[in-house]
Amino acid sequence: MEVLFSLWTAVIIGIIPLAGWLLWWWNDIWYAVAYAGGTKLPPGHMGLPFFGEMLSFLWYFKIVRQPDEYINIKRRKYGDGVGLYKTHLFGSPSIVVYSPMANKFVLQEPTFSPGWPSSKLMGTTSLLAMEGDAHNRMRSFVVRAVNHPDALHRITLTIQPRLRAALESWVQSGRIVVFNEVKKVTFENTGKYFASFEPGPLLDTLIELFYGMLDGIRAYPINLPGTAYHHALQCRWKAIEIFREELEKRKKFNGTNDKDDLMGELMQLKDEEGKPLRDIEVLDNIAGLIIAGFESISLAITWGFYYLAKYPEVLKKLREEHLPISKKLNGDFITYDDVSSCKYTNKVVEEIIRLANISACIFRIASKDIDYKGYKIPKGWKVISWIRYLHTNPENFDDPMCFNPDRWNEPPKMGTYLVFGGGPRICAGSKLARLQVAVLIHHLVVGYRWELVNPEAEITYLSHPKPADGVEINISKI
Numbered sequence: 165m166e167v168l169f170s171l172w173t174a175v176i177i178g179i180i181p182l183a184g185w186l187l188w189w190w191n192d193i194w195y196a197v198a199y200a201g202g203t204k205l206p207p208g209h210m211g212l213p214f215f216g217e218m219l220s221f222l223w224y225f226k227i228v229r230q231p232d233e234y235i236n237i238k239r240r241k242y243g244d245g246v247g248l249y250k251t252h253l254f255g256s257p258s259i260v261v262y263s264p265m266a267n268k269f270v271l272q273e274p275t276f277s278p279g280w281p282s283s284k285l286m287g288t289t290s291l292l293a294m295e296g297d298a299h300n301r302m303r304s305f306v307v308r309a310v311n312h313p314d315a316l317h318r319i320t321l322t323i324q325p326r327l328r329a330a331l332e333s334w335v336q337s338g339r340i341v342v343f344n345e346v347k348k349v350t351f352e353n354t355g356k357y358f359a360s361f362e363p364g365p366l367l368d369t370l371i372e373l374f375y376g377m378l379d380g381i382r383a384y385p386i387n388l389p390g391t392a393y394h395h396a397l398q399c400r401w402k403a404i405e406i407f408r409e410e411l412e413k414r415k416k417f418n419g420t421n422d423k424d425d426l427m428g429e430l431m432q433l434k435d436e437e438g439k440p441l442r443d444i445e446v447l448d449n450i451a452g453l454i455i456a457g458f459e460s461i462s463l464a465i466t467w468g469f470y471y472l473a474k475y476p477e478v479l480k481k482l483r484e485e486h487l488p489i490s491k492k493l494n495g496d497f498i499t500y501d502d503v504s505s506c507k508y509t510n511k512v513v514e515e516i517i518r519l520a521n522i523s524a525c526i527f528r529i530a531s532k533d534i535d536y537k538g539y540k541i542p543k544g545w546k547v548i549s550w551i552r553y554l555h556t557n558p559e560n561f562d563d564p565m566c567f568n569p570d571r572w573n574e575p576p577k578m579g580t581y582l583v584f585g586g587g588p589r590i591c592a593g594s595k596l597a598r599l600q601v602a603v604l605i606h607h608l609v610v611g612y613r614w615e616l617v618n619p620e621a622e623i624t625y626l627s628h629p630k631p632a633d634g635v636e637i638n639i640s641k642i
């Protein structure tokens with residue numbers, strides 16, 4: 165009996181703490197040994213075997229819903245000197261970057277490859293997956309097709325009939341969940357200006373396929389039947405086939421194309437050597453742009469409804485700006501030039517997008533060992549540019565969680581505003597995103613009143629920040 169008791173005591177005071185200690189430091193010891201020699205790794209803790217620091221990430225993002233504390237705690241521990249630390253997140257050893265300087269370095273540095281989970285899912289010739297010269301060439305096509313003033317002029321007019329019709333139908337319902345409704349109208353508009361698709365069964369199928377793809381992007385990339393990733397690959401294949409059929413139809417009947425949309429634009433554009441895009445490049449990039457743009461625009465617009473309901477003084481100033489324009493238009497649609505001239509609206513749009521923090525972080529992979537301020541970023545590690553923290557840090561923005569469009573009377577401090585990323589991969593649809601929020605604001609403020617059903621709804625942060633109720637509102641005509 166006494167022997168058994170002594171054995172248990174030994175286990176409790178010896179083996180259990182030792183096992184706990186080993187578990188806690190396992191990853192640190194493992195990676196310290198693997199990357200010994202040369203420059204040292206940044207400070208940080210690699211967390212538990214396999215899980216790394218995922219539990220801590222989920223604690224702050226999902227359970228206590230204080231996403232900025234996740235970085236604040238690290239920052240208090242490791243300081244602002246280098247602005248990065250090592251950890252283990254999303255299944256990989258990672259370097260998290262949080263200071264403006266370190267973010268700038270990561271986003272400008274071409275030796276960091278894009279960190280999308282799989283180029284198979286994004287399309288190997290999609291801008292999202294390409295690198296180097298091929299990326300530069302493709303970028304010039306895509307930016308001309310969606311972010312250039314000519315394209316924006318056209319898109320401004322294309323999206324308004326559906327927007328107007330959607331607003332009218334929401335009034336008929338009286339109460340709507342904004343995020344659900346905005347996703348529908350945004351996808352209808354995307355179908356229209358991307359490939360001249362009209363609402364109907366084809367577009368309904370496409371939206372389901374894109375949801376399947378978006379789920380796969382967030383899932384672990386295991387291509388086995390039953391996994392979200394496998395389903396996403398199948399959805400991608402089906403979506404590409406739908407666009408391919410349309411492209412073939414155009415080639416057959418029109419020689420090239422006579423439709424004024426993104427597919428037509430991509431089919432006609434030529435690079436500096438006079439070469440057009442190959443069919444697969446057109447298709448991959450249409451799919452890639454929908455993946456990159458559809459959900460982010462829907463979220464930005466949803467936050468617009470939310471903040472304008474919460475800040476009536478901002479809404480009042482918007483009405484003062486838009487009512488004279490509406491009077492002048494006399495029922496016509498607002499133009500890109502009108503939108504560009506709305507100074508206050510553009511500040512509101514910027515503030516919505518800053519606070520929406522749709523992309524909390526940007527992922528890269530180190531394609532070789534890189535030294536930064538005396539620390540090694542090892543080849544193959546994830547590098548996570550934590551841009552959210554720049555926008556919610558009081559050192560960069562006064563009272564950062566307050567919705568204050570007037571803060572945009574002054575430009576932000578250098579390197580502190582990276583909602584659209586930075587460097588050679590900066591968002592290719594940034595102007596299009598701003599435009600769509602501004603056009604919605606115009607229609608909303610001149611014609612409608614709305615109130616939040618749950619003004620104190622909690623905010624959820626995964627997969628993207630949004631009020632938990634999806635912004636439920638009562639809406640009526642003014």
Ligand code: HEM
Pocket residue numbers: 278279291292303306310452453454456457458460461464517522523526527582583584585586588589590591592593594596597
């Ligand atoms: C408010 C809405 C949006 C936000 C916050 C946003 C944010 C971002 C961010 C942070 C990146 C950088 C990713 C990186 O560096 O790897 C990015 C890239 C990109 N975005 Fe957006 N985006 C938005 C809307 C759009 C729209 C509407 C489109 C097009 C329809 C679009 C197309 C793209 C593309 C193609 C890239 C990849 C650029 C490249 O790799 O060269 N985005 N976006």
